[in-house]
Amino acid sequence: MAEEGVKLFGTWASPFSRRIEVALKLKGVEYEYIEENLTNKSPALLNYNPVHKQIPVLVHNGKPVAESFVIMEYIDETWKHNPILPADPYERAMARFWAKYIDEKFWPAAKKVLVTKGEEQKGVIDEIQQQMKNLEGELKEKKFFGGESFGFLDIAANIIIWLVVAQEALGMEILNEEKLPILHGWLQRLLNDAVFKECVPPKERHLDFFKVKFGSSIASK
Amino acid sequence: MAEEVKLFRTWSSPFALRVVWALKIKGIEYETILENFPNKSPSLLQYNPVNKQVPVLVHNGKPIAESLVILEYIDETWNQSPLLPDDPNERAMARFWAKFGDDKVLTSIRSVFIKQGKEQQEALVPAMENLKFLEEELKGKKYFGGEKIGFVDLALGWLANLISILEEIVGLKVVDEEEFPLLYGWMRDFAEAEIIRDNWPPRDKMIVKFQARIDAAIAASAASSSSSK
Numbered sequence: 001m002a003e004e005g006v007k008l009f010g011t012w013a014s015p016f017s018r019r020i021e022v023a024l025k026l027k028g029v030e031y032e033y034i035e036e037n038l039t040n041k042s043p044a045l046l047n048y049n050p051v052h053k054q055i056p057v058l059v060h061n062g063k064p065v066a067e068s069f070v071i072m073e074y075i076d077e078t079w080k081h082n083p084i085l086p087a088d089p090y091e092r093a094m095a096r097f098w099a100k101y102i103d104e105k106f107w108p109a110a111k112k113v114l115v116t117k118g119e120e121q122k123g124v125i126d127e128i129q130q131q132m133k134n135l136e137g138e139l140k141e142k143k144f145f146g147g148e149s150f151g152f153l154d155i156a157a158n159i160i161i162w163l164v165v166a167q168e169a170l171g172m173e174i175l176n177e178e179k180l181p182i183l184h185g186w187l188q189r190l191l192n193d194a195v196f197k198e199c200v201p202p203k204e205r206h207l208d209f210f211k212v213k214f215g216s217s218i219a220s221k
Numbered sequence: 222m223a224e225e226v227k228l229f230r231t232w233s234s235p236f237a238l239r240v241v242w243a244l245k246i247k248g249i250e251y252e253t254i255l256e257n258f259p260n261k262s263p264s265l266l267q268y269n270p271v272n273k274q275v276p277v278l279v280h281n282g283k284p285i286a287e288s289l290v291i292l293e294y295i296d297e298t299w300n301q302s303p304l305l306p307d308d309p310n311e312r313a314m315a316r317f318w319a320k321f322g323d324d325k326v327l328t329s330i331r332s333v334f335i336k337q338g339k340e341q342q343e344a345l346v347p348a349m350e351n352l353k354f355l356e357e358e359l360k361g362k363k364y365f366g367g368e369k370i371g372f373v374d375l376a377l378g379w380l381a382n383l384i385s386i387l388e389e390i391v392g393l394k395v396v397d398e399e400e401f402p403l404l405y406g407w408m409r410d411f412a413e414a415e416i417i418r419d420n421w422p423p424r425d426k427m428i429v430k431f432q433a434r435i436d437a438a439i440a441a442s443a444a445s446s447s448s449s450k
């Protein structure tokens with residue numbers, strides 16, 4: 001019985017744990033969700049992820065799995081219906097390559113844009129826009145990165161949603177329809193998807209989150 | 222149908238070596254294109270325009286970059302001598318430890334060797350913690366992959382070569398046999414394994430290269446600390 005005892009440790013505003021929610025919901029897997037307070041981590045979390053002490057952690061039949069892409073691959077291999085990764089090895093490699101790109105290049109730049117000002121911030125914005133142009137090159141005319149329905153790379157690219165909320169909260173202009181029409185179109189489709197839209201932080205609370213945490217650094221420009 | 226497999230690499234890249242090992246374990250014929258950095262060939266830039274790095278595997282004209290992504294591709298395309306185990310949880314553990322190696326072990330070890338004095342002592346703390354996790358993971362196993370070399374061994378294989386080179390240059394013992402008996406044994410077993418031992422880059426050339434790198438890093442940090450005073 002594969003569904004027995006699935007738990008997810010996450011936080012409401014983490015794109016990484018939200019990725020896992022998407023994967024589990026897509027596969028229709030019942031799970032218990034534990035909201036962690038990262039300033040006061042539970043003994044359970046520290047026990048399940050002693051190496052990084054981070055969320056997300058998936059626990060399946062008592063065995064923990066950490067690191068969001070590792071968890072997503074585990075979910076795909078354990079519950080085989082509604083596949084997240086494509087079947088073809090080359091396409092799988094492309095999905096993994098771009099997912100890695102998002103976490104290793106896009107994510108650090110997206111974080112940096114929130115804490116820089118003036119010329120330095122402008123440079124980071126240019127960098128992010130170039131990264132998103134690269135992603136558009138991978139998306140091309142497809143409905144989603146995964147094709148007709150969303151897949152591994154679409155889920156990995158959920159960080160773009162966080163950037164869009166942040167830019168609204170802080171009055172920045174990074175991803176807009178004019179500059180990045182392909183990605184903009186993709187984003188609307190993703191946010192309209194029945195499964196996906198349940199796995200983003202509530203908009204108002206998320207806007208407040210960015211305003212409170214980063215508002216002053218932008219305002220002091 | 223002729224399989225055309227090309228590998229773009231440099232003489233010393235530890236990431237490219239992972240792919241060499243994987244191809245050899247599977248007995249896959251391939252052509253090597255040796256890049257001479259900093260002059261990158263037009264082919265490399267065409268095949269990996271985003272990162273412009275090695276390794277790049279080109280299979281029947283289609284390029285794949287990022288060494289761990291390449292390893293998974295190789296494992297899924299050629300089924301003999303599997304690199305990853307069958308069980309999903311074990312596969313997840315293998316991917317976890319490979320990522321840990323790149324994200325944490327590599328960066329913390331590098332910090333130790335490019336720093337000096339008090340800063341070096343401080344850098345040793347997370348490096349040692351990370352090595353302890355690896356030591357734990359080897360309990361009851363000859364290789365990280367069990368009885369045979371697997372995905373994690375290839376991902377961490379750079380340790381088996383580079384650690385002793387860096388220790389020699391800097392004069393600092395980091396992986397001590399008494400403190401890390403399993404890891405020390407694994408480094409020796411891995412380095413001497415038949416598939417692995419013939420592919421190491423020349424040791425003297427590596428010493429020259431990394432001596433220069435360490436010198437440059439130390440000079441750069443000395444310059445920035447004196448300018449910030």
